[in-house]
Every structure is written in C-alpha cells, then in structure tokens.
Amino acid sequence: MARLWLVALVAALLALGGGPAEAAKPAAKPAAAQQPAAGGATPAAKQADPVIEEVTAKQLERMLTDKDFVAVFWYARSCVTCDKVLEELEKIDDDTDSFGVDFVKINDKRLAKQYGITKFPALTYFREKEPIIYEGDLMDEENVLDFLTSLEAMDLPDRIEEVNARILEKIVEDTDYVAVLFYKPECKKCAKALMELENIDDEADQLGIGFVKIADEELAEEYNLGSLPALVYYRHQIPIIYEQELTREEDVLEWLVQNKSTGDEDDVIEDVTAKTLETLIGSVDNLVVLFYDNDDIESMQALGELETIDDDCDKHGIQFVKIDDPEAAKDFGIDDVPSIVYFEKGIPNVYDGDLENEDEILEWLVAQLEKDEIEDVTDEMLDRLIKDGKTLAVLFYDNNDKKSQRVLGELENIDDECDTLGIVFVKIDNPEESKEYGLEKLPGLIYFEKGIPSTYEGNLEEEEKVLKWLEYQVNSDEIEDVTDEMLDMIIDKMAHVAVLFYDKDQKKSQKVLTELENIDDECDSNNIAFVKIDNDEEAKEYGLDSLPALLYFEKGIPHVYEGDLTNEEQLLGWLLHQKRHSEIAEVTDEMLDRLIEKIDYLAVLFYDKDDPQDMRVLNELENIDDDLDKEDIIVVRIDNDAEAKEYGIDHLPTLVYFEDKIPALYEGDLMNEEEVLAWLIEQKNTATIEEVTDEILQDLIEDHEYVVVYFSGKCEEGETCDNILDELENIDDELDEAGIIFVTTEDMPFAKKHGIRSFPTLAFFRNKDPLIYKGDLDDEDEVLAWLTDEDTLEIPGRIEEVNSRMLDKILHENEHVVVFFYKEGDKKSQKIIQELENIDDECEEKDISFVKTSDEDIDKEYDLASLPSLVFYRNKFREIYSGDLMHEEAILDWVLDLRESKPDVIENVDRKTLQVLIEEVEHLAVFFYDDKCETCPSILEDLETIDDDTDREGIQFVKSKDSKLASEIGIFSFPALVYYETGVPIMYSGNLLDEHDVLEWIIDQKNDESIEEIDREKLFKYIETKEFLAVVFYSEENPESPKVLRHVELIDDEASQYGIKVVKCQDRFMAKKYGYRNPPGITYFRKGKYINYDGDIDDDEEILDWLTSPENMELTDHIERVNRKMFQKIRQTSDYVAVFFYSDDCKQCGRVLAELEHIDDEADGAGINFVKIDDKTMAKEFGVFALPAVVFFKMTSKEPIIYAGDLYNEEQILSWLLTQKNPAGDVIEAVEGDELLHLIDRTNSLAVYFYSLDECDQCKVILEELENIDDDCDRHGIKFVKTQDFRVAERYGVNELPSLVYFEDEVPNVFEGNLMQEEEVLMWLITQKTEDRIELITRQMLETMVEDIQYLAVYFYKDNCNICEDILEDLENIDDELDVYGIHLVKIQDPQLAKRYSIKTFPAMVYFRNGNPLLYEGDLQNEESVLEWLIDDDNRELADEIEAVNDRMLERLLDESPFLAVFFYDEDCPECEEILESLEQIDGEADQYGVDMVKIDDPNAAAKYNIVNSPALVYFRKRVPLLYDGDLNDEEKILTWLTSQDIFEIKNEIEEVNRKMLDKLLDENEFLAVYFYEEDSEECETVLEELEKIDGETDNLDISLVKIADPRYARKWGVTKLPAIVYFRKRFPSIYRGDLLVEEEVLEWLRKNRFRQAELSVFMYAVIAISVTFCVYTAWLMSCFKPHLKQA
Helix, strand or coil: CHHHHHHHHHHHHHHHCCCCCECCCCCCCCCCCCCCCCCCCCCCCCCCCCCCEECCHHHHHHHHHHCCEEEEEECCCCCHHHHHHHHHHHHHHHHHHHCCCEEEEECCHHHHHHCCCCCCCEEEEEECCEEEECCCCCCCHHHHHHHHCCHHHHCECCECEECCHHHHHHHHHHCCEEEEEECCCCCHHHHHHHHHHHCCHHHHHHCCCEEEEECCHHHHHHCCCCCCCEEEEEECCEEEEECCCCCCHHHHHHHHHHHHHHCCCCCCCEECCHHHHHHHHHHCCEEEEEECCCCCHHHHHHHHHHHHHHHHHHHCCCEEEEECCHHHHHHCCCCCCCEEEEEECCEEEECCCCCCCHHHHHHHHHHHHHCCCCEECCHHHHHHHHHCCCCEEEEECCCCCHHHHHHHHHHHHHHHHHHHCCCEEEEECCHHHHHHCCCCCCCEEEEEECCEEEECCCCCCCHHHHHHHHHHHHHCCCCEECCHHHHHHHHHHCCEEEEEECCCCCHHHHHHHHHHHHHHHHHHHCCCEEEEECCHHHHHHCCCCCCCEEEEEECCEEEECCCCCCCHHHHHHHHHHHHHCCCCEECCHHHHHHHHHHCCEEEEEECCCCCHHHHHHHHHHHCCHHHHHHCCCEEEEECCHHHHHHCCCCCCCEEEEEECCEEEECCCCCCCHHHHHHHHHHHHHCCCCEECCHHHHHHHHHHCCEEEEEECCCCCCCCHHHHHHHHHHHHHHHHHHCCCEEEEECCCHHHHHCCCCCCCEEEEEECCEEEECCCCCCCHHHHHHHHCCHHHHCECCECEECCHHHHHHHHHHCCEEEEEECCCCCHHHHHHHHHHHHHHHHHHHCCCEEEEECCCCHHHHCCCCCCCEEEEEECCEEEECCCCCCCHHHHHHHHHHHHHCCCCCCEECCHHHHHHHHHHCCEEEEEECCCCCCCHHHHHHHHHCCHHHHHHCCCEEEEECCHHHHHHCCCCCCCEEEEEECCEEEECCCCCCCHHHHHHHHHHHHHCCCCEECCHHHHHHHHHHCCEEEEEECCCCCCCHHHHHHHHHHHHHHHHHCCEEEEEECCHHHHHHCCCCCCCEEEEEECCEEEECCCCCCCHHHHHHHHCCHHHHCCCCCCEECCHHHHHHHHHHCCEEEEEECCCCCHHHHHHHHHHHCCHHHHHHCCEEEEEECCHHHHHHCCCCCCCEEEEEECCCCCCEECCCCCCCHHHHHHHHHHHHCCCCCCCEECCHHHHHHHHHHCCEEEEEECCCCCCCCHHHHHHHHHCCHHHHHHCCCEEEEECCHHHHHHCCCCCCCEEEEEECCEEEECCCCCCCHHHHHHHHHHHHHCCCCEECCHHHHHHHHHHCCEEEEEECCCCCHHHHHHHHHHHHHHHHHHHCCCEEEEECCHHHHHHCCCCCCCEEEEEECCEEEECCCCCCCHHHHHHHHHCHHHHCCCCCCEECCHHHHHHHHHHCCEEEEEECCCCCCCHHHHHHHHHHHHHHHHHCCCEEEEECCHHHHHHCCCCCCCEEEEEECCEEEECCCCCCCHHHHHHHHHCHHHHCCCCCCEECCHHHHHHHHHHCCEEEEEECCCCCHHHHHHHHHHHCCHHHHHHCCCEEEEECCHHHHHHCCCCCCCEEEEEECCEEEECCCCCCCHHHHHHHHHHHHHCCCHHHHHHHHHHHHHHHHHHHHHHHHHHHHHHHHHC
C-alpha cells in the first residue's frame, strides 16, 4: 500500500505544477522490490543456514572491483571471540544480501594490515572500494546491520552514494532529511547534474541532510517523476519534488536548507554543530545564530522567548539556528552567552539589545533585511573575513566618540555603492585591534584585498572622496602601502610575500616603484602578495640600511634581493625562482634575532661570501635544504663577522643550531652534507645537554619542576671540565625519560648567587630549591643514581611536584605511592595540598612516597573520572579515595590501613596499569568483565580461590572492566579470560565456572615449550634431512627473544601440518652466519636453501603466512610435491592451479611426470601453478579414480576440470591448460604502422595504448591491468589496440611511454590519470565516448590539427592554476555549440609553445582559421562572450582570401547567409589552385554585393548537393542551389553572373539587397520598386507579408520588387518614415503615399506608374526649351553691348 500511495501522491504533486509540492498525510517512503504474493505460493524447501562466504585476497580484490557494497569480516586462527562473533553475524547474512551488501570473511593478516586492521576480529565496510572500519560491538548483530545499511556508513567525501530500492526504503525510514537523485546511466544531462550536485554533498551532510542517488527507472516511473534526472527531498518521510534547474547546485542547497527548516514539526530553533554553522554561513543569505549555553538559566530563558519568533523569521526568509559550543562562540568573538549574530551573505552583525524581548529582536532582524547599514563585527569575525580573502573596507571607530559617529553617518551613504563594487563594508569598535594595524587615532579606514591592507589617509567625513578612493583601490593595480604592524600580520598569515622598503620622498624609490607596479599583477597570479612600506625604522629592524630595498618572505623566512630593482623582469624572475625553488635564505643580524625568537628549530650558517671555500660549503648545504624542510628545520645564512663573534664564533664557516632559542655548535665537516643532515636531525630528535645563559637558566628553573645544571666555569676543550661534560652526556637521555632537564653554563653570576664558588659543580633544582652534588663528577652512573634517588628528589616538609615521566618512574620503583592529581591554578586544590602537607612526613616514615602532579590531561592518562583525586598505589594497583579531601587525618588512616593490609583477592586494575603489566610482567592472567554481566560475580568468586595458586606458579592474576582495551584484542562479550606471556595474548575457550580447569590451562600455557632447542650439530643435520625447516635464532640477553619465541610457539602445531619443522637455536655464530648479528630472527630452510624473514616478528599469523606461502615453499624448477594442507594454501593464493595426481606404485606416473616437467616453465609463465600430489583419497574427492591424472583448478570456479586427452602429449596438455585459463583468448590486439594509421582514420572510437617493453618497466604491468577492461570497451563500442610503433607515437606528440590516446573521428585526446587504475581508465574512455569533452592534445597533435582543421580554438593553460580549471569547466558548456558551428575546441599544456603566439599569462585562447592564429583578448571567464567571438563572421573571415569551411560550418552558413557562393574543389585537382586565385580577386567585391564566398574540400558535402565533378561553383540563394556552367577562370563573368538579376531573383519572394546591389539594379532596370523597412519592427513585417502577395504580379508588369533594411539610405531618396515604397522609373523616384497594408491599392499604383506617360516629362521639356531660349537671348544681348564697351 505504501508504494501505491506514494505513487499516487507524487503524481498528484506533479499534476499541481506549482512550487514545491508537499504531502500532509502520513510518511511515504521508497518501495523496495516487490514481495512474493501471500497466497498461491508453495512453501520453499528448507534452505541451508546462512553462511558468510570465505574468500581469498585475490577473490576479495575482484569483489571490491565488481561490487559497490562489500562487508568484510576479518578473523584470526585460534580466536575464540572470532567464532562467537561469526556465529552472530551469520544471522544477518541474508538481510545484508537483501540490501545489496555482499558479506564475506577472510583470514589474511597481511592484507588486513593494508586496510589498517591490527586487532581481530574486525569488520570493514567497503563502499565503492572506500573502506570504513566498524567501531561498535560486533556481538550486536542488529547494530552491525544498522551500520551496514545506514547513510553514515555509506557516506563518501564529495560523492553522492549509490543505493538500491531496499536501502533507500530503510534510509528514508531512519533519516529525517534525505535528498534522492533519480537518474539514468549513460544520460549526459544526468551526469552533468550529478557532477554539480557532488559539489554540495558534504555541505548537505554537515546540515544533517542525507544525499543519495538511485538508478532505478522502474521506481522513478512508478513515482511518475517524468524525465530524469529528478530530485526528491524526503522530509520526515514526506516527499517534496525540486522543480528548478538541477545544475545550479547553490540554488539546490539553499532550497534544501529552506525546506529543512520549514519542515520542522515542532516550533523549535534547530541546533547545529560548528561545522554545520560554517556551511550555513556560506550558503544561506540571511541567517540568525543564537550562541547559548544549555546549562545557563539566562540562555534557556532567552531561547524560550526566541522560539516564538522562529516561524516569523521563516516567513521573512531568515533561517534561525542555535549553537551550544563555547569554542565556536570564541571564534566569532562572543565572550558572553546568550548572544545573537545576524549574517547577511556571510557578513556578521551582532545584536546588542535585550535578548528577552522577542518582538524587539524580530523588528531588528526585519530592519536588517530592509536597510543597508555598515555591519558591526568582532575582532575574531574580522580575522575570518580577512582570512577568507574577501574584499573589505573596515571602519575602526569608537562608539563613544562624536567624530566617529559623524564619520559613520557619512559612510553609511556609500554602503550600497560599495556593495556594487564588490566591497564588504564593516565597522569595529575595538581600540586594541586598531593598534594591531598601526592605527593610533580613531576613526580610521583600512581596505583589504586578498588579505593585504591599505590605509585611507584622507578626510573620512568626505564620503565621496572615500568612495572614489575605494573604487580606485578596486580598479588599480598598484602595490599596496602598509604599516609596520600590518606587515607583521601579512608575513605571519601569508606564505609568499614580497616587500618593497622605500622612501616616498626619494626619487630613486619613486622610479623603482613605477617599474615594479608593472609586475604586481603577475605576482598576484602567482600567489605572491606584493606590498610596500615607507618606514625607516622597520627597514632597520631587518638590517636594511639603504633604500629602496626588497625582501621576499617565504613562510616567514626573509630573502634579500640584491639585483637591479629597476629591472622588473629580472626581479619577477627572481621572485618566481624563489617561490619554486628552495634556497638557503641570506639574512641580516636583525633578521636573525627575529628568527631565533620566532622559530623552534633553526640552523644558521655563518660564512664569508667572498671566500671560495665558504661558497663551496654553502653549495653542499643547499643539497639538504629540502630534507631539512621535511623535518621542520629552517636553514638560513649570514655574512656578518660581528654577529658571529656575539655567538663566540672565531672562524668561518660555522653552523649553529638553535632549538627553543638554545644554540648548539656543529664541530664536524661542513663539506659532508649527509653528516650535517644527520647531526641536525639528531639535535632535533634527541636530548643533549644544551649550553645556556644565566637568563635562560632562570626561566628554565622557573618553568620546570626538576632542572640539573652543570656549572663548568670557563672551560676549554680537553680540560677536565670538558671531559666531565662528555661523560655526563651519557646520562642525558635517562634524565630526560625521568622528566629531568639537564643544561650546562659557563656563566658564573647565577652560580655565585647560590653560593657556588668552585667549578665545575653540579646543582639540582627541585621545584626551584637547589641541592649541590658532593660526589664524584667523573662517575656518571653515580651522578645518575643520586639525581634519581628518592631522597634527592624529596624536599622535606613538602609534597614534591612531579611531571608525568617522573610519576611513571616513581610508580615503577616504589611499592607504596600516594598521588594527588589536580589541575594547576585550582584554588580548592591548593587548599587541599596545604592540608596534605601535614601528613607527608608520617607517610615517609611508613615508606610511602607522597607526590602531586598537575600535568595537562593527566586525568585522561590515568583514567580518572574527575580532578582533584587522591590515589593510593600498591605495586601499581590503585585505590581511589572517595572521602573528603580536606580531612587529612581520615586520609592518613585510609593510607596506613591500605599499607598494612594484604589483599587476598584478584586485584582490579585501570587501563594504564594494565598496559604496564602486559608490557612488564612475563606471565599475566587477566579476567575481563563488566557490570552488566550476570554470571561474572560468581565466576570471579570461584577464580579468587585459585589466585594464590597462580601466585605460586609465578603468574600474576588481575581483573579489569576496561572494555576498550578488551575490544583491541577482539573481546566483545564478557566474561573472558586472557593469558599474556611476554605480552602475547591467548584466550581461554573453556568453561570459566570450572576454576580447576582454568588453573590447569593457565599453568599449561606457562609450561608449554613446544619448540625444540637444538645445537649446531643438530642444526646441520636438520638442514640436510628436513624438507622444510624454520629456525628461530635468539639470544637470552635480548629482551625481545621471549616474546618472539612465544609468538612462534603459538603457530608451531599448525606449521607442522604443512610439513614444516620449527626449532630454536641460541648459537650466536650460526645466527651471524645466516645474517643475524643481533638476534632474534627467523631463517627458513627449504632443502638446504634458506631465506630470512623480514616481516613483523611480533605477529605470529604473519610468520605462519610467510612460512606457508607457496612462493617461499617452492624449492626447485621442477613440479613441486605438496600435501593436502599446502594445496589448500596454494588454492587460496593462486588464480590457476594444475595438479598432477600420482602414486608411487603407479608404473605410468613416472613417464607422464617426465613429460609434464617439459611444460612446467611455460605453464608458470602463463600464471598457472603446477604441483603434484601423492594422495589417492584426495584425488577421489575431486572425481579422479584412475592415476595418473591432470586436474585444472580455477579460483572463480568451485568444480575442477579433469584432462581427458593424451597424457604423453605435453604440447596438447599445455594447450589445454592455456585454453582452460582463458577460453576467450582475451588480449588487446597489437597493431603497427600503416594498419594503425588506417584504424585511426576509419574508426569512430579508438583507444590506443602506446608502450615499449624494452624501455619501460611499468608498461607490462599496466598492459595486464588494461586487459581487464578490453571487453568492457568492446561493449561500449570502443575499439582498444596496443602498439610499440614509436614512429606513430611521435606523429601524435607522444614522447613519454606508456601513454593512452583516445581517437574520436581522428581527433586525439591524451589520458592524464593513473594508467594502473583500470577502472579510472574505463570511466574516462566511456566519458569520452558518451560526452563531448574538450580534448587534451600535444604540440605535434596541434601542428597536425592546425593543418587539417579549418576552424580550431585552442585553450592554453598550465598546471596548478585554479582559475585555469574553473574556466575550463565553463568552456565545456559551449563545446557542443561550437561543434554545431564546425569549430573544434581543444586544450594544451605547453608554455613554450604558448610563447610562440605571444601568450605571456595563462589561461589564453587562440583561434586558428585555416591555420591563421587570432588571440582572444576578452574575458575568458564569460563563456558566452567566448562563443560569440568564435562564431562571429568578422573573426572567421580572412582578408583577401576565400575561407575554407567544413561540412558543419557550411550548414550553418546556408542557414544564416541568404546569398552564398560555394566553390567545391579537390586538393589533388591541379587546376583548382589557379581557379581559386581568380575567384579571390572578386571575393571582396562579391562581399560588397552581400554575396558570401567560401570553399570546401569535402566529397561527401559535394555529393549531398549532387555535385559530381569538381571544381564547381554553386550559388545558394536561401539554400536553393544554382550551378555555374561558365568558365571558372573568367572572374569578371562570374561576378556578373553572381550579381545578375536573373540569378539574384527568387520566385515568389521579395529579394533582400544591400546598397551596392540596389545601385546596380537601378542602373540595369528601367522599372524598380523598393520596399524600405526596419528590422525588428512588427509593422514592417506585417506590410512585407502583404507585399509578398503581389510580387508575382509586379514581375508580370516587368517591375522588379526588392527590399532593403537601411533607414539611412532611405533618407537619401526622401523617405523619412518607414516602412515605405519608392518606385523608380529610370532612377527617378516616386514615393507611395497610400495605405501599405492594402496590397491591391499598392499594385494599382505601381501599374499606373508603369504605363502612364508622365505629364511631368512635357513640363520638363518646356522648362528646358525656355532655359535654352533664355541662354541664347542673353548671349545675343551681350554681343550687342560689346562694341559700346570698347568705345567707352
């Protein structure tokens, strides 16, 4: 019913069609697979009990490859708990199957370690090969099942988990909020949506929203989801459908968040974690956060009030959450809770009103939405904004200062403008924070860009000037000016910083600054912050005496630039070199002082740069700089004699190591860099006696409980004082382990202050109290004994403060110890200590040590519930005092009673004590129990009766309730008994209620020594006679030997089942002979040949695996004889095994065996393990009833195959074995030379593996991996071949082998990933086949493509460039569209090639049009602009050249160009070139007539338009083709033909013309009607439709009717309003004044004008006649007056 109801519900929601549809009925959930009908089914036969399948390592590897969800139960031999756990897990095997989870078990310790499994039993859950270890109780099978089918267990970072219908049903039931993506495999749209949604998977997880995907089209169809992909959001099992675009992941996340809050059934504010809060701040535009404390009354009152406005906030689109996390509050600068912070687009604003007035709060929140004011932030919030790299304007102000208030009022006016500039404007009222940025007076304004601050120097009350300055900062590329405080912050927070120290009044500084401004952008793009500072004092602090100067800081380490500052290219090169290559930095003495203060581990080379020897030393040390970086040791160099002398250095070069400001001098050979490296690492990792000054010494005594000082006085090398110091170095490590600091000093003032007058002298400061050593300083053992003696450590009348190390030592050495654990600074503890001091002496009298400790986390280390605590230890066993710690008398009585009592019970131990006992006690029995165990008390009572017996046997018996420690050794159910011998555990599997059996078992474990002890003589005898012999060489002096022997004893019996004899030998000479100078070690002899064990000697399972490994048991090149046990092992580890069953009494067997020996090597080379077995019973078990016989075993098949052919024909047997191994003969086909080139030309989807077996070690291994996906490629229509033809590889730019290139329609794409990951390769190939991705090409490929492809767009990018990757993702969006236009888009990483095309910065794009490059200079981040630029005809066309087009481009031009002349030609045609030259002469003129001319060399395209012979010229008018049948060499005739009216006209359509064509028509036609119109005008379009109706009639009247969209040209003919018709009669125009929409009137007007004898012409003739008459008359008059003029 649930399924049917949900289907109906979802269908109804879809039918509504409005926003997110939500059901109001009870929860729906996804349905699982249909269950069998209840009736009519016959009962199934009783099935076998569910069994978890056993697998081998190889089978598991295959399973992880093939299956999405695999649960693996790891177990060990002889593990009782493993069997119990397995029994429980078998109960859920069927359930896991129904959820699509494969459950298997495996016994393989070596493989387990690879997955982090060290304790057994264990459970690992693999989700798409990603493992997660189960941490819960393995005995609770229900919890295990919940874990395997839970959303948390399936969660993979940055990936949406795949589920099936059954798992989805359970997840929806168990999880409040689940987003489910329904999708289809092989669906491009689904893949794109999935890729986008993967980006928000982690954010959804942090918000408590599960995100899964399901490829179940049947289920989607039942839900009536329509086309996929579709997103359904289950909120408390109620579905909501997302109806917007799924590729906008940010919108999806915001929708999920909004619907999560509105879906809360209770009116409560949602609680979030710190991580979730971070996500919400980044993804929710309007967010309110209540920081509160659940234990605080005021917080809970405020929360109660605020719950009432939660819904109101939702209505206004404000998300309301709460968080109870003091650390999160502190991160945002919240010192007092409760507190409210409002975040708008990530910018915080703190509410400072009454938190119990909910109406006021709601009003404030709504006001925040409506008004734009500058937000107030705390110093922590400001730090976060700066760290996030936001562009910030920060007003530092004082809320009580009138000027600050005025400035704030003015700057509020420009807040909106700042928003439009992308500047976040905030304010902060914190004088201390302003001082950190060097602001002495408030108010002050600082602008931050990428974390770099700039201070505003003008008048803050002039907001327009402030805005202009901020706008200038955003748009300008100048280097930012900083203060000294800002500089310190930048150096601390940024990894790479370039700093120009300059003087703004100095001309040279100004000149340098002008030059360096040119490289600021390049520095930004390389993540180098570039700033400048005008501060002489700050420069002097870095030892810079002359300005300008430049320092480069790499992780705080300064490098001085010594080149020409005016040469910006040189400087940029230096900066990039410093960033990419690690070099030892040159520092000044001032820099050195700062580094010593700041850096924990610092090595300094004092040298003279003018000394060649010193420079050689420097070059040597450069070789170890990277190694020291890995050890966190910073190396610098300094050329300063005066500074060297301050450290007492008289000769150069010298290396000094500083650790915590304490120097140590290197006295070895500086030319030996390996020795220097070893010494520096040793200094860092080991304790040495450091030489200190008096000042340092005083600090050490102040800060540490125990400090030993060797006052040497003035001491030269070789003197007695120096020799004594050398001896004392021997005890430094022991003192360090005891928590005692050892230093030395030559300074004497401090010594004299404490009454020390003679030197050398040793003084011991215990909690600042000194004690002088009076013994022999030459005897370091005596010194060590004195320093660690209890009497020395004690201070009379005081309880000694000890550190953790000292406490361990005291507990180890003393039988009775009282320890007061407390927290430093706790006032109550100090009062208790004062009381306890009163009983310290009484305790000492009873030989009870009394100490106190306050080390950090000491309560966790000693498993204490709370502090302070008082604990009594007797032989490391503790009792915790539960009374009043202020009553010292009661405490004393308690301590003394415990001191005198003798426990006759099994002692209880805490975790730390138990760990110590396991490590130190040779024979230890531990009873694990818990309070929930009902039988434990009675068992414990019985075991108490054998406690004394175990003591007599030297076995210590303890009990523990530490379930965590128990789980580490595989104990999940209680009670349990574990016996430890030398720290090696073995579990008791008998009846714990029978204490006599328990005692007997424990004693047997102690006395069991099953390994035979042999001497040298017997060793030689066994080597000769034993087929398999394992020898444990040991030494009684080595403390590890007993533990190793114990591990081997545990596997002795099982090893013997394989025919392996295990012995032990303590002959040091024999051990040395077989490679063990310092035993213990294990040597394995196989018929005299030996190998040594190099694995974990403390892991008995691994030792047994090694001894029984088929590779190690293999003796000769012959077919090996194995027994049943060995065969079982071989089957577990080998994919293919061939077995020759034989018998000693079989006459034929020997002859057949001789034949089989001939093919043993070939079988082995094919991966088939060949063995022989003399076991008739075993042969019968496999169906062999007659000997000899050959049987083939395949790991993936349960049943073997028996050979039924001729046993004497070894070739036939070999062929049969190879066929059984690989029936399909599935290998990647090898192709070379022309055949490969032909394949590339003719195959649509081709993968080519370029490799070389001679020059490449990995090639063969990778080939074997790729063989696994050959069939998959075939199924997807991808042909896979391999080649060793380097000539073909070079042709496509493949220079490195191995390499994989995918060809699609001859276009190559290089695989960039890991070729060893065949799954990754397969997915990439399928993606290339199913999606149009931008191909990666090489230089040679590009050169070929530029020649072969008419339109090629090339995206140049480089490694480690984030913006390059972002732009590449955007360009993928237009790749398909470019294909439609015939433009091929590829990508290439080749900086050198890029330079050829004037590319200096990356990324960049070059457009090749028939080989001619054009560099794109626009914004690559706007893919739409890129698309428009690429398809623009102006960019496509080349001057004075007919453009070559491909088939797709031709199709596009036919759609877009009304008049297109296409020249079809063939490259092999000898006359085509000459014709092309002629046609190019008229290309420009044809353009003027609006005729586009292109050329195409494509037989398929020609055939499409019925062009049989080439060359040919076809004129397309609105896709209608017309073939030119004249002389193609006569370009004038062609132009005339193209522009002639007969060719130009299209029947029943008014032709479009341009100015040039119209002028031509006016010249050629006596009668012409022209329709002038505007584009995008509805009126014009309507008139045109009417006029089209009379086009035929005008033709009959011999009037040509054309149209032109050119308003300016219309004005030339007196047309001022469009649309209009002008009739031309012999170029004389006449404008139609009637209604253009009445086409009959228009036609009648044209007809009248066509046949009328115009009166206008007679009038014109009369005018001309009168004009001529007038001219003649005037000429006559002038001639009459001429004589009179002469006379006058």
